[in-house]
Amino acid sequence: DIVMTQTPLSLPVTLGQPASISCRSSQSLVYSDGNIYLSWLQQRPGQPPRLLIYKISNRFSGVPDRFSGSGAGTDFTLKISRVEAEDVGVYYCMQATQFPYTFGQGTKLEIK
Amino acid sequence: EVQLVESGGGLVQPGGSLRLSCAASGFTFSSYAMIWVRQAPGKGLEWVSEISGSDGRTYYTDSVKGRFTISRDNSKNTLYLQMNSLRAEDTAVYYCAKAGLGHFDYWGQGTLVTVSS
Numbered sequence: 619d620i621v622m623t624q625t626p627l628s629l630p631v632t633l634g635q636p637a638s639i640s641c642r643s644s645q646s647l648v649y650s651d652g653n654i655y656l657s658w659l660q661q662r663p664g665q666p667p668r669l670l671i672y673k674i675s676n677r678f679s680g681v682p683d684r685f686s687g688s689g690a691g692t693d694f695t696l697k698i699s700r701v702e703a704e705d706v707g708v709y710y711c712m713q714a715t716q717f718p719y720t721f722g723q724g725t726k727l728e729i730k
Numbered sequence: 731e732v733q734l735v736e737s738g739g740g741l742v743q744p745g746g747s748l749r750l751s752c753a754a755s756g757f758t759f760s761s762y763a764m765i766w767v768r769q770a771p772g773k774g775l776e777w778v779s780e781i782s783g784s785d786g787r788t789y790y791t792d793s794v795k796g797r798f799t800i801s802r803d804n805s806k807n808t809l810y811l812q813m814n815s816l817r818a819e820d821t822a823v824y825y826c827a828k829a830g831l832g833h834f835d836y837w838g839q840g841t842l843v844t845v846s847s
Contacts, residue, residue: 649832653831653832655831657832657833657834661775666825666837666838666839667767667775667825667827668837669833669835669836669837672832672835673832673833678835708774710774712775712833712834714832714833714834715832717780717789718789718792719765720777721774721775721776721777723774724775
């Protein structure tokens with residue numbers, strides 16, 4: 619199985635400041651079609667997961683442009699340019715390149 | 731508007747069975763793969779199973795193989811998860827989600843399954 623490792627697991631951030639979450643996969647996420655199926659999800663307290671970013675860097679419909687994704691190989695990053703109060707929650711990276719699909723442990727973002 | 735509504739969760743004894751449903755609307759259900767993901771209380775997300783849109787191919791995580799069966803009724807726009815031989819460690823909120831290409835773009839609100847005597 620592909621192991622997804624996120625850092626940090628806890629992320630206290632001041633409102634208006636940037637935030638960054640890293641995700642490392644234990645092996646390449648390149649699928650046979652050449653794509654990398656790495657996505658980022660947000661889970662606000664008491665809510666289901668919500669897709670933010672897919673295929674490393676593509677923002678899903680309705681996602682604010684303060685969220686961005688980047689990366690290559692086995693290292694990926696989610697960045698929030700200026701954290702807002704509504705960004706509080708847990709963020710997960712997920713790979714859907716190979717079965718079983720796997721998630722990172724989650725990074726809990728809180729406001730300082 | 732895409733909507734996914736899960737139902738069928740509840741309290742069941744170890745060794746028992748439960749069938750979850752996920753009613754879909756707002757998209758052409760038969761054209762998309764669907765998945766189940768679960769989240770144990772206070773824990774992270776775990777992918778459980780996937781079923782393809784057209785030919786019904788199925789995939790499972792090892793811990794549920796032989797116990798859970800994913801299926802779909804495209805005429806009813808409904809996804810199912812038949813869960814047999816339930817264990818305490820299956821206790822979780824179960825979410826259904828719609829597949830895009832290599833990602834999962836819409837999620838239901840989830841249904842809680844509690845396995846306990």
